[in-house]
Amino acid sequence: MASRSRVRISSLLIMLSIIGLAAAESGTTEEESKSEEFVVTLDHSNFHEFVSKHKFIVIEFYAPWCGHCKKLAPEYEKAASILSKEDPPLILAKVDANEEKNKALATEFGVSGFPTIKILRFGGSVVQDYKGPREADGIVAYVKKQSGPASVEIKTAEDATSFVDEKKIVIVGVFPEFSGEKFDNFTTVAERLRSDFEFGHVLDAKLLPRGELSISGPTVRLFKPFDELVVDFQEFNVDDLVKLIEESSVPLVTLFNNDPNNHPFVIKFFNTENDKAMLFLNFSSENIDAFKSKYRDVAEQYKGKGIGFLLGDLEASQGAFQYFGLKEDQVPLIVIQTNDGEKYLKTHLEPDHIASWVKDYKDGHVKPYKKSEPIPEVNNEPVKVVVADTLQDFVFNSGKNVLLEFYAPWCGHCKKLAPILDEVAVSLENDADVVIAKIDATANDIPQGTFDVKGYPTLYFKSASGNILQYDGDRTKEDMIEFIQKNRDKAAQQESGKDEL
Ligand SMILES: *[C@@H]1O[C@H](CO)[C@@H](O)[C@H](O)[C@H]1NC(C)=O
Numbered sequence: 169m170a171s172r173s174r175v176r177i178s179s180l181l182i183m184l185s186i187i188g189l190a191a192a193e194s195g196t197t198e199e200e201s202k203s204e205e206f207v208v209t210l211d212h213s214n215f216h217e218f219v220s221k222h223k224f225i226v227i228e229f230y231a232p233w234c235g236h237c238k239k240l241a242p243e244y245e246k247a248a249s250i251l252s253k254e255d256p257p258l259i260l261a262k263v264d265a266n267e268e269k270n271k272a273l274a275t276e277f278g279v280s281g282f283p284t285i286k287i288l289r290f291g292g293s294v295v296q297d298y299k300g301p302r303e304a305d306g307i308v309a310y311v312k313k314q315s316g317p318a319s320v321e322i323k324t325a326e327d328a329t330s331f332v333d334e335k336k337i338v339i340v341g342v343f344p345e346f347s348g349e350k351f352d353n354f355t356t357v358a359e360r361l362r363s364d365f366e367f368g369h370v371l372d373a374k375l376l377p378r379g380e381l382s383i384s385g386p387t388v389r390l391f392k393p394f395d396e397l398v399v400d401f402q403e404f405n406v407d408d409l410v411k412l413i414e415e416s417s418v419p420l421v422t423l424f425n426n427d428p429n430n431h432p433f434v435i436k437f438f439n440t441e442n443d444k445a446m447l448f449l450n451f452s453s454e455n456i457d458a459f460k461s462k463y464r465d466v467a468e469q470y471k472g473k474g475i476g477f478l479l480g481d482l483e484a485s486q487g488a489f490q491y492f493g494l495k496e497d498q499v500p501l502i503v504i505q506t507n508d509g510e511k512y513l514k515t516h517l518e519p520d521h522i523a524s525w526v527k528d529y530k531d532g533h534v535k536p537y538k539k540s541e542p543i544p545e546v547n548n549e550p551v552k553v554v555v556a557d558t559l560q561d562f563v564f565n566s567g568k569n570v571l572l573e574f575y576a577p578w579c580g581h582c583k584k585l586a587p588i589l590d591e592v593a594v595s596l597e598n599d600a601d602v603v604i605a606k607i608d609a610t611a612n613d614i615p616q617g618t619f620d621v622k623g624y625p626t627l628y629f630k631s632a633s634g635n636i637l638q639y640d641g642d643r644t645k646e647d648m649i650e651f652i653q654k655n656r657d658k659a660a661q662q663e664s665g666k667d668e669l
């Protein structure tokens with residue numbers, strides 16, 4: 169569903185900003201593409217044939233305009249060159265999912281943002297999300313591990329010590345012998361969850377650190393770097409075991425700071441369907457312990473009730489603050505983002521306020537929060553400035569034909585478009601029914617279900633009667649004016665029934 173994929177995108181965006189990946193985005197430098205030799209380029213004509221011949225292949229779906237893709241490209245290429253020397257060689261491929269003719273492939277693989285990386289196994293019959301790092305060494309290590317067995321045998325205490333990493337979730341099946349239905353089911357679970365967790369199996373539980381040394385009967389032991397540190401399951405129904413593992417692998421409170429070891433849990437936090445509560449404060453401040461314990465109590469109270477909890481250090485949260493339009497002097501603060509994109513905010517929080525505010529939120533007594541730049545005092549340039557607080561009046565209720573550009577301040581293509589948009593606006597300045605406008609989409613919330621902004625610049629046209637069209641034409645003055653003239657005056661005839669906003 170469209171609304172659902174939009175939610176995923178916004179979660180993804182905040183996650184990227186929160187772990188600082190978005191900060192590197194830049195549209196200003198157009199790097200010359202180096203001669204790429206090791207990454208295989210696939211398209212609609214050869215994709216299925218190529219994939220069907222491989223037991224294991226990694227595919228990146230990218231778009232030429234996507235900054236994260238450009239940043240990934242040299243790392244991906246370097247990883248491909250290293251992995252090509254494996255025996256058998258491991259293949260990294262890419263598909264330009266922006267190409268019209270490849271769009272069916274993008275749909276087939278549910279590509280809703282860029283880059284999307286998938287691992288295809290057994291000729292494409294099994295598809296998994298790539299959840300590994302984005303720099304060359306990390307890609308190599310992750311891909312090597314993914315191409316091996318889903319669960320590795322632990323034979324010695326040394327194996328066990330190096331396998332049970334202090335910083336990661338690892339899952340070990342303890343079996344009296346490596347056969348039988350329970351073992352097979354464990355292997356199935358390992359196959360299914362292998363892109364998220366590391367799996368091992370062992371004959372003797374005494375080799376394992378932590379937990380009871382003597383285990384009777386087949387047991388699945390999950391090691392984690394938070395909360396109770398070790399959990400044992402004796403459930404072997406595949407779906408039930410998957411569910412238990414998923415539930416146990418989310419911390420009661422996800423910690424977000426500059427430690428990259430926490431980032432996988434932050435990603436997991438944003439990938440759940442839960443509402444997301446995020447408390448930000450300065451971890452060096454005095455009353456941090458009071459916040460931690462009160463917040464934990466609240467998290468415990470709402471466990472399993474559809475809210476996830478994250479505690480973020482101000483030092484690491486510039487991305488999130490920008491995303492939410494928050495200021496450092498508002499901390500301690502808590503913000504809740506719901507699955508349908510609404511946001512709720514309480515600034516200058518005190519430890520004793522947390523429980524009552526979350527309860528008020530749950531009871532529907534807190535009003536949603538909208539990020540907006542201040543309304544400009546003067547707005548007399550040819551291209552008008554729209555902010556979240558003026559979007560309704562300026563665009564939806566103005567009764568005018570509005571061409572609206574969604575831009576980002578760092579986006580190079582937006583900078584290129586600016587003078588052209590200016591010329592369009594100047595040409596149409598005497599036409600009182602036409603408005604050319606722009607909104608900084610990074611500093612203003614776009615209401616859910618209105619405009620679908622996936623990249624910058626995005627141009628939408630709203631006719632006087634409320635028809636909404638995305639402008640996909642050439643970014644030239646002539647084409648844009650022609651488009652406006654062609655689509656504007658339908659207004660009068662289509663007055664009725666188009667008020668879907
Ligand atoms: C193995 O998994 C299947 C499918 O989930 C289930 O029907 C079966 O009961 C499981 N076996 C055991 C021993 O739990």
Ligand SMILES: *[C@@H]1O[C@H](CO)[C@@H](O)[C@H](O)[C@H]1NC(C)=O
Nearest residue numbers: 450451452453454482483496
């Ligand atoms: C956090 O608090 C410490 C100690 O009061 C202070 O030195 C530091 O500047 C603060 N950090 C931020 C980002 O405000």
